[in-house]
Amino acid sequence: MKYKLKLIIAYFIILISAIYLAISGILKLPNYISVSICLLNLSVIIIIGTAYVLISSRDKTKNILSKDELIKINDGLKEQDKIKNNFLTTVTHDLKSPFNGIITFSNYLLEVANLEDEYQELVERIHILAQGQLKYINDITELLDLQLNKIKLDLQELSIQGLIRESINKITNKAKSKEIEIIKETETDCNMKVDFHVILKIMSILLTNAVKYTKPKGQITIKTVTKSCSEIEIHVMDTGIGFNEDVIEQLFLEPKKTKRNGTSGEQGHGLGLQICKKLVELQGGSLHIKENKPVGSDVYFTI
Secondary structure (H helix, E strand, C coil): CHHHHHHHHHHHHHHHHHHHHHHHHHHCCCHHHHHHHHHHHHHHHHHHHHHHHHHHHHHHHHHHHHHHHHHHHHHHHHHHHHHHHHHHHHHHHHHHHHHHHHHHHHHHHHHCCCCCHHHHHHHHHHHHHHHHHHHHHHHHHHHHHHHCCCCCCCEEEEEHHHHHHHHHHHHHHHHHHCCCEEEEECCCCCEEEEEHHHHHHHHHHHHHHHHHCCCCCCEEEEEEEEEECCEEEEEEEECCCCCCHHHHHHCCCCHHHHCCCCCCCCCCCCCHHHHHHHHHHHCCCCEEEEECCCCCEEEEEEC
């Protein structure tokens, strides 16, 4: 800013000199005064030009240095991210054993021990919470594996309708417990080269979320839209609580802000859709979310 101020002052001096030169011509001042003003004017122009070149060079040097600094900062952040991921991988792995132990022993107490009602309820609560935390740990582990590119695809020619039927079978009991109707609107079957376990995982996450956030006696619709011989859209539409636009924007970025419990108090950690998005992208597709008007949401992906 101070350099710009000096340039403005210098230009102002030139302007005054030029005005004075014009006046001297009109007033017919001696030639040596006019020549002196011209030389002064020329000197100021040379000084300004030199200063401008130096300042420009300095600014460019600053820009080059700032780029180098950004590269160093970026490398540092990558290293910190790697350390964080390795730490989380170790911690989540070590946490699985104790939680598996809690689940096993609490299940044993519920099935074998003749507990009083008060203690029965307490053990049931411990069992449910431990299962929820173990699922959260497994989700973190899977998300880390996806970020570190540890998951490799096993592509096979598979029936899309067969995969959808398998996914529905896995969620049927949960849907029945809330009296939720599952409707299948699928077009002509086609075979596509996909990873069986990856597609089942994607569908499991989407259907589990649909059941979780749909009120009892609601409805879930699975719909396919064939775009071409090599591209298909799979929609999971529900009549649940849906998502507002602000939440949709944050869904894949900040799980802490978007986690919420289901309509019957089911736990939610906010990681499911992040995992789903990365699995879909691993298959070369994309995941989308929109409102399913008048109520609910429509989460769909392409493969």
